[in-house]
Amino acid sequence: MRGLMQDAPLLISSLIDYAAQYHGEREIVSRTIEGPVQRTSYAAMQRRAKQLGNALLSMGIKLGDRVATLAWNGYRHMEIYYGVSCIGAVLHTINPRLFPEQIEYIANHAEDQFIFLDLTFVPLMEQMQDRLPKVRGFVVMTDEAHMPKTSLRNAVCYEKLVNAHSDRLAWPVFDESTASSLCYTSGTTGNPKGVLYSHRSTVLHGFAGCMGDVLGITSSDSILVVVPLFHANAWGIPYSAAMCGAKLVFPGMAMDGKSIFELLRDERVTMTAGVPTVWLMLFQYLDQVKAETGKIPELPHLKRVVIGGSAAPRAMIKRFWDDFGAYVVHAWGMTEMSPLGTTGNLLPKHKDLPIEERLDVQVKQGRAVYGVELRITDDEGKELPRDGKAFGNLQVRGPWITSGYFKGEGGKVLDADNWFTTGDVATLDPDGYMQITDRAKDVIKSGGEWISSIDLENEAVGHPAVAEAAVIGVAHPKWQERPLLLIVRKKGAEASKEEILEFLEPRIAKWWMPDDVVFVDELPHTATGKLLKTKLREQFRDYKLPGA
């Protein structure tokens, strides 16, 4: 028997309509590529998203067509988020930090009809356009005064395009499982693969972002969106914020510490979100200010800092608290997960913990968001205990998690019970806090037991002479694999293999001890700055460990 409730689809258009109707005056502030800070509102954004919707329809864009962006964080990018998805087309956010060959592959694979790009990327696209034969035209996200002379095919000025169309448009209504946006993962192996979100998954994920135990976004918030809008729908913030009328602040391309600090201060930011690298730059700037003025400047409104993308260091979590009384919400997710999976909020029993014990909780990646099922398994798929010690393959399931990649790339990605294997290795403690211990392909399998390469690296970089460390598994006749530690020494620093191993000894389990240490001049990295262990494993494939 079906319930007798209205059959109202969950559509992204309802978000911007709600924001315009109930939070019409609420500000959206952007540092622009052209220079000045621009201020708009949800009411204006809805009007312009509708103008853009009409423009896209006039350009022949139909339900399901892909429209790409290559852009920094700003109000125009967010207008495109809504303008494209709300008419039933698919917003494809391209990560401009990828290698040009990857961008070319992605735009061709997605069959993007148009690319909307910031001024910054005009030269790149001019070079690449001949290799993007399916792209019908390029829209430069600027006004007529700043529109460059360009060889881009069918180049159009964004403001001219938008202003040429009416804001009268009734958003179309369609099935909520219709595709809304597309984002490619930048894997360390193989070609990038596209994750195709739906209106339903986006709205449900938006609800999650508004929960107090997730991101806790409310109408009182002013949110600096540091995480790029080309990353997994920028963690859902553009949707959750509209759902409750939060003020949004976009930093444009100025990610330096000073620019970020000024926005945090001037826009009375209560919550911000980004990857650890950005916060390192912020603290470098603050240290410099302190050296000049004798004190760290205040940010009295900042309450929450959401850190994800890679693990937030303990010192960073502590420093946000010490300097600003801001709580770091350590988060974990994946492009394949829309991306929210876990968030590190405290339970009532943690509220009065001394800071160091609280940090023990906060360094973990947090607890599953309602809507995401989480478990860890061994290589046979058997579920492992949630005891905070056992670590296994992290698997996830739920309505905003991928069921397969665009055009079937990568084949079947779910098991018989719909579990998606994340490729991360993690522990789950009895309270449900998850901690990533490794990537599944990097974990070292020694005599049937697993050794975390990340844990070993973290200990090794604690040695004063070590600048960077990598641990990989190398084949071993008896143990299957044993750890090999690769070290880049700090400039001018000295440390022998024996010294390093001696340093590690009291810090790790005896059977985790690397079988050898090799000193190298540098380690290989991916475009997004992660250690490229595939290359290391290849390089040291035939390495003979002592005693092997």
Next chain:
Amino acid sequence: MRGLMQDAPLLISSLIDYAAQYHGEREIVSRTIEGPVQRTSYAAMQRRAKQLGNALLSMGIKLGDRVATLAWNGYRHMEIYYGVSCIGAVLHTINPRLFPEQIEYIANHAEDQFIFLDLTFVPLMEQMQDRLPKVRGFVVMTDEAHMPKTSLRNAVCYEKLVNAHSDRLAWPVFDESTASSLCYTSGTTGNPKGVLYSHRSTVLHGFAGCMGDVLGITSSDSILVVVPLFHANAWGIPYSAAMCGAKLVFPGMAMDGKSIFELLRDERVTMTAGVPTVWLMLFQYLDQVKAETGKIPELPHLKRVVIGGSAAPRAMIKRFWDDFGAYVVHAWGMTEMSPLGTTGNLLPKHKDLPIEERLDVQVKQGRAVYGVELRITDDEGKELPRDGKAFGNLQVRGPWITSGYFKGEGGKVLDADNWFTTGDVATLDPDGYMQITDRAKDVIKSGGEWISSIDLENEAVGHPAVAEAAVIGVAHPKWQERPLLLIVRKKGAEASKEEILEFLEPRIAKWWMPDDVVFVDELPHTATGKLLKTKLREQFRDYKLPGA
């Protein structure tokens, strides 16, 4: 093109499973009918809901079968919420305050298979059971020690039933639009009509309850659920609380001021929810304590009081703030709306308002919850402006709003665009705050303009001699209808028609002035305490107004 996200249905079972997994130790505290306060947890509740699920399956309950409750607020009632819905049966919460004939009608109309009832209602059901031939048996919600001798057909003790079954049960998976629960509206005219909720509508509504701008429920909350669990799924709290692991406190049948106060204090309640009557009793108790001890006792943890069901008086909103620093979230909804429609939270611009101006905002019923579309129209269905002045028929639309009553009673309830007419008359101001001005059938239509009977009544009760007032429209040859004011004077108080009209004169528009005043000994009320204006209109149908 469909998105490539997992096809995971939104099911109520995921709520209790999440709470058990991630907030297993979190408490659920109940004042029991048998006497003592009982403490359980989400983990235990999930186990017992599964035991109950197995019991129901063994009793032959199938997908879609209705299982009724006739019970106060307690942990067993909440276990039944989950046990019944999670196996795909339909939880039918019967309001025991209805007249016996209505209860009989409802149970027969719903075709309830079993009725779960508190000890309190054993005598009532013993009398009524012969008129409920389809009910196969009765489950008395108590333990074996308190199980009464009863003539009830196939009477079973709840604890005996639950304990006889295993807690091993994998909740079935089915379509999310499957019916989950049923609640009848107690209209003032005609038979009660059933609203049939779905798993989808319940989970979506649960998300809304967790939003900071709606009820703001989080894992830090301790919630005293004063609103009866037989009212429109108790405003969604049993679902939202499980979604984020909030502590729950149930008052049983002890709704007196002292009992409620003690729970608020002892269970460190941060949020509570109920109708205005209960809070009047609480304040009467507090006044008495103050008379005895010289001061109002403290409730340092109480932060939010959700008031709905009928309008919260300004003085009540102010008093919660003055006495406890607790913010009243004025809410409006309907059984037909799951029930959340609007909630009266502040916007950032209101935060620093002086208290009296803030109360001007808080006396309104609040702003639309994301997921609920709201508009006001005239009798021709034309949308009226959101200027805070125009008042019209309030219409709603959205995924947790009814599409029609159970078994088609009442016929088609949506217009061509899916709008549901609430029967309320309201204003909407430019910020989106809605204020109920009347019931549509009570509004007085005078010469093409509308006069709010409620506004007139509110002004009239301001007169020191007036105990209660009712305004109805009486036929008028020239104006179609004109207002007639009926007054119950306070014991021993005197006031003439002229004095009353003189009192009203500076307070209302001239053309709103009642054409006559009639003094009566008492006014008729419904079972739930609302003015029964149908009866008044009948009684005064042929009343001849002066000058008519």
